C-alpha cells in the first residue's frame with residue numbers, strides 16, 4: 001500500500017512510518033522539512049497522488065485554544081480535502097481520548113484544538129473512509145512536558161489522571177488501523193477506536209518516575225491546570241477498544257538510557 005504519514009518526524013509519526021515501511025508498504029514521510037506544509041497546503045496534493053491511506057500524526061506546541069483550534073481545523077480541512085480529491089480510500093486521524101468532551105476541554109486549549117480537528121475531518125471526509133484513532137496520553141508525554149516546562153533543576157507537569165500507554169504500542173495500533181480496510185459505519189456514523197494503556201495513574205507520577213530513573217530534573221512540580229475533569233479522570237476511557245501491553249516499569253527499563261526531556 002502507498003501510505004502518507006503526515007507529521008512523520010514526530011514522536012508518534014516517526015514510529016508509525018518506520019513500522020509501515022518495515023511491513024513492506026510504500027511510505028511517504030510528510031512534514032515541513034520534507035516539503036509538505038499541512039497548514040498552508042503546500043505539497044499535499046503531490047504527496048497524496050496515488051495514495052491508499054493517509055495518517056495524520058500532526059501536532060503543534062501550544063496551550064492557546066485560539067492557536068490550537070486554528071492549526072488543527074485548518075490542517076484537517078486541507079488534508080481531508082486533498083485526500084478526497086486524490087480518492088484516498090482511508091484517512092486515519094490520531095486524536096486524544098475524550099478531548100472532544102466539552103467538560104474535559106473547557107480549560108485546555110490544546111484539547112479544544114483536537115475537538116476542532118475531529119469535527120473538521122467529519123465535515124470534509126466521507127465517514128465511510130474516516131477513522132478517528134483516539135489515544136490516551138503516552139509515557140513520552142511526561143518527557144515532553146518536562147522538556148518544555150523546565151526552569152533550571154525544576155520541571156512543571158500538569159496533574160492529569162490518565163491511563164498512559166507507550167507511544168511505540170500506540171504506533172502499532174495506528175499501523176494496524178492504517179493497513180486494515182475500514183469497517184462499515186452506519187449513515188452519518190463515526191468510526192472511533194479508543195486506545196488505552198494497562199493501568200490508571202497520574203501523569204505527575206510518570207514524570208517523577210522518569211526523573212528518578214534519570215537523575216534529572218531534580219524537582220518535579222505538579223500544576224493544577226486544565227480544570228477538574230483533567231485531574232479527576234475525564235481523560236480515562238470507560239471501555240477502551242484496545243489495551244496496550246507495556247507497563248510503566250517495562251517502558252522505563254527499555255528507555256533507561258534516553259536523555260531527560262527527549263521523547264524521541
Ligand SMILES: NC(=O)c1ccc[n+]([C@@H]2O[C@H](COP(=O)([O-])OP(=O)(O)OC[C@H]3O[C@@H](n4cnc5c(N)ncnc54)[C@H](OP(=O)(O)O)[C@@H]3O)[C@@H](O)[C@H]2O)c1
Pocket residue numbers: 006007008009010011012013030031032033036037038039040056057058059060094095096097114135136137138139140141
Ligand atoms: N503526546 C501524547 O501523549 C498524545 C496522546 C494522544 C494523542 N496524541 C496525538 O498524537 C499526535 C502526534 O503527536 P506527537 O507528540 O507525536 O507530535 P510531535 O512529536 O510534536 O510531532 C509533530 C509533527 O507534526 C509535524 N508538523 C507540524 N506542523 C506541520 C505542518 N504545518 N505541516 C506538516 N507537518 C507539520 C512536525 O514536523 P515538522 O515540524 O518537521 O514540520 C512533526 O513531524 C497529535 O495529534 C497528538 O495530539 C498525543
